[in-house]
Amino acid sequence: MTSALRRKAAEMASAAASQCYSYSLSPAAWALRQGGGGAARVVRLPSRRRFSVAAAGGGYDNENREYVIVGGGNAAGYAARTFVEHGMADGRLCIVSKEPVPPYERPALTKGYLFPPEKKPARLPGFHTCVGSGGQRQTTEWYKENGIEVLYEDPVVAFDGKTQTLKTSSGKMLKYGSLIISTGCEASRLPAKIGGNLPGVHYIRDVADADSLVSSLGKAKKIVVIGGGYIGMEVAAAACDWNLDTTIIFPEDHIMPRLFTPSLAKKYEELYQQNGVKFIKGALIDKLEAGSDGRVSSAVLKDGSIVEADTVIVGIGAKPAVSPFEAVGVNSQVGGIEVDSLFRTSVPGIFAIGDVAAFPLKMYNRIARVEHVDHARKSAHHCVETLLTSQTKAYDYLPYFYSRVFEYEGSSRKVWWQFYGDNVGETVEVGNFDPKIATFWIDSDSRLKGVFLESGSSEEFGLLPQLAKSQPIVDKAKLKAAASVEDALDIARSAL
Template identity: 85%
Template structure:
């Protein structure tokens, strides 16, 4: 629903914030480092790194990691010094495409990688796997971090690989909020969208679907419903609020969009809560049962009810989860930075500059 210009502006904002934060990190001073930290930066930079040691490690292979990598390269901090540890099978990409052009039917030329790798959202270079290799950046694909020791500055990945870092950026992003398994949240035909694999699975279902139910009236729900219209599917959106996009749209603005969707055949069930998802004789989802006993038939269900921070295994050492994202690490862990805090610091810095 966002325009291309808005998406580009968002990308530029992400890039500008990351650029500022990494300049501070690379300088080893100012808001991000104490004198002791600066001394350790110098010793780490001068060290000879073996197969286990990395000067900089980014945990998480999402959009923030891609923009950070771009900034590392621009400041001469990447070649042979930066490692990205990712659970995904592909380099960072502009995630919003997954609920927009990626879901188009084949005849409408859907978006596919490598078309939307970071940093095309800001008009920058498309950073494919070759780009990371050419710039000396190591990327560990499909090998997420499973253990973390802040005192010894080490990480352990799912493959058993041990990494010792000089400076660590936690950029693990979010996971889609899920319906409980006991009410059918994991039934075949129930989809959540967060990565390319999720989107591929949904596209496969859309190609065979007849009736879909979208749970949630936010960005994800509305964008998926719009895509379903392109497949000419019987589409129903269910949400508990009085109108779509309640945190962003006024009632009058929401009404205009709802009318547009209704003109394209989409049905709305407002003020409703899901009691459970039922399965048919084949074990696949067949309907959504509401709290008031109403039944909405569906052979495909898409759940878009928000997201939650992906902070495991860092929770054990003091990453606090607040409403809206990750709060902070325990103060004693030096050389560990959260992408969310880097952005907050940039915003504070920018606001002070504007005031002064």
């Protein structure tokens, strides 16, 4: 057979395989999805069967083209696991990442990773996805063993939906059948003109960022943390283990303003102050100034006051990394790529998951974008189940947030809180924070909408999602009169 005939045969075989197994290229399968209904049915193929469009030629740089995931974050890792569980990864799945390592549990970067060297800090490969949910540690070898092609340090910079092609920063041209956008978020930065890029100014989004910060912490004396949210609280707590002069600066009236009530925030602030952390509230940064060595030396506030610092950590939020996929459809209100309850975009065969997805939050009847590892894991699984099976069950996510701080050796008190649900309505706070505290959010119909618990037992933490999901009608007067957190949780449990 001539080479031309061999190429033609490969093209025909590849096209046939795509029609059978890639929903993005199968109109019948797409119509089935749009129609809804029916129980989920897993389509399984022999685990070692290799499918690749590579044989068709065309000058593309990825061998595995049936399914392509763009982005190498946590959601990509959990999506890969689901592909493997369905026997659909080997020779079919390609992941394109800007990072030099496989997906990992990103929350570790602002927690255990920042411990001093003598305190056994977290390091890779210890926290590769999917150990955060009790799964396998998916190292580089794991992806190779499961036939998954991973292109490292080569982010996608251009996208063509008509030709189903992608271009990477190195100039590689990639082909896909079905595409999953898992690009996550990027840290919001201070403008360069006010010192946002000075040496000694840090942002945390990946391992390289965390390594750079650890290096600075080892030499630092005075640090400034800009932002009173997750990053600010977790980095400041870690800095206490380095015995550094630490100041948190933020524009709001209290820390964690999007979740904490003023009363709850006050208790955490007091704990941080007991550990030597200082707070400057209601303040805005005017500029960061450099010293004679070119490194950051101080933060100048809008009121003219100056706070000395040889290391600055900026934690002022993040923005969804939608480029270069804006044409797929961006939600103007919450940002991110808009998807339906099965994580399908407006373009057949293209999906979006994790932080970058603007999805229907079913239980609260609104479009939302959730920047949290729990949603990254669950959205990845739900999306791949949709892609590989006849599943039509809508994603029904229960918002969940948590934090763990002061967990280093020698800490006077380890802190671990969890929150489930929606923080709307009247609040009822029970407990004195020593050792625990709970806050309940109750709407005008006396329905429990959200619940927060600090330092609970595993059984107590396990109750929280039940309460937030069920939204039972509770007796506010009884909750307010509860003598302890345990009593309050019993009252709420009795309403289920």
